Amino acid sequence: MIDYKRRRGVDEVALEAEDVRVATTAGAEIVGGVQVAVRSGHILGLLGETGAGKTVTARAILGLLPRGLCASGRVRLAGDHWIELDRPGELRAKLGRSTGLMLQNPMSALDPVRRIGGQLIEAVVRNGLLKKADAVNRATELCERLGLGSAKEVFRLYPHELSGGMSQRVSLAMTLMPGPKLLVVDEPTSALDANLRVEILTLLQSIARDSGTAMVLISHDLGLVSRFCDDAAVLYSGHLAETGPTTDLLRRPSHPYTRTLVSCSLRLSQPKRTELPTVPGDSPVPGHWPSGCYFHPRCSQAQDECRTYRPAFVKVADRGVACHFADVKE
Numbered sequence: 001m002i003d004y005k006r007r008r009g010v011d012e013v014a015l016e017a018e019d020v021r022v023a024t025t026a027g028a029e030i031v032g033g034v035q036v037a038v039r040s041g042h043i044l045g046l047l048g049e050t051g052a053g054k055t056v057t058a059r060a061i062l063g064l065l066p067r068g069l070c071a072s073g074r075v076r077l078a079g080d081h082w083i084e085l086d087r088p089g090e091l092r093a094k095l096g097r098s099t100g101l102m103l104q105n106p107m108s109a110l111d112p113v114r115r116i117g118g119q120l121i122e123a124v125v126r127n128g129l130l131k132k133a134d135a136v137n138r139a140t141e142l143c144e145r146l147g148l149g150s151a152k153e154v155f156r157l158y159p160h161e162l163s164g165g166m167s168q169r170v171s172l173a174m175t176l177m178p179g180p181k182l183l184v185v186d187e188p189t190s191a192l193d194a195n196l197r198v199e200i201l202t203l204l205q206s207i208a209r210d211s212g213t214a215m216v217l218i219s220h221d222l223g224l225v226s227r228f229c230d231d232a233a234v235l236y237s238g239h240l241a242e243t244g245p246t247t248d249l250l251r252r253p254s255h256p257y258t259r260t261l262v263s264c265s266l267r268l269s270q271p272k273r274t275e276l277p278t279v280p281g282d283s284p285v286p287g288h289w290p291s292g293c294y295f296h297p298r299c300s301q302a303q304d305e306c307r308t309y310r311p312a313f314v315k316v317a318d319r320g321v322a323c324h325f326a327d328v329k330e
């Protein structure tokens, strides 16, 4: 039986990452010194515009960067020792069984010419995590838990026979088979209609709560983050702009970029909206960063100091912000 009520350890820090940096092999900085922590049973939303570095940061932490990019910094799982990010092989060996990544396109995780059943159980059996009979039981329970209906029928299907919603659920089941302590979910729902999106995220949230799995949800969508994430980290041009408990952060954003995102999102939710609101201006391209604060060319409150000096990321209690003029209080 899968112990969905294993709440031991909930609230412990499941994963910490410090000073995460990513650059191209040609030397252009993409991510510059990000720190994040995710608690067991909680969901951290990684927010930011396209190109902010959300996916690259998460992949660096899992040792799964594509060719052409290299990382530095360190990461550790609940109380374990620190592992350097510039050793992706060691990182994958150490984190591989404890972490999972669910990608934007669920079909990319599935082999088109093999039935779902074999694909669900293969990796955990091959890696010696479960015996075949236990793997079948676990896959059956996951199918039930994830609302896939009769596991026997699902096991016989080929990927092309799955609907969009089913392929999301199968992909989630595959990711959950090894019982990961940390699950990174990259825009899981961008191709789904609004109802299905909420269903899948509700499932993810209940799995996080019940099993103690820590999750990172990568998203542009402030509405989804505010509904499903306990904590949020806002990235701008590969740097942390602001972090904190989601409700507090969105109610009292300290960074001008977060404030702009929140006001854009409020406009987006108005019924008479005629065009998609965006943060005015363009985000800079890696390797062509502006001087000082990277947000200053788009910031209505920028002053001389912002054009000259990069603000440090300052943590006060459970909030953190990188702005010379942020009002951070204990």
Ligand SMILES: Nc1ncnc2c1ncn2[C@@H]1O[C@H](COP(=O)(O)OP(=O)(O)OP(=O)(O)O)[C@@H](O)[C@H]1O
Residues within 6 Å of the ligand: 024, 030, 048, 049, 050, 051, 052, 053, 054, 055, 056, 057, 066, 067, 068, 069, 220, 286
């Ligand atoms: N393999 C790569 N080689 C060089 N640059 C890359 C590579 N992959 C990503 N980048 C660059 O890194 C930056 C961050 O990309 P990333 O995909 O992490 O952004 P994101 O915030 O996840 O955006 P989106 O929400 O659109 O997925 C972008 O400027 C992107 O062009």
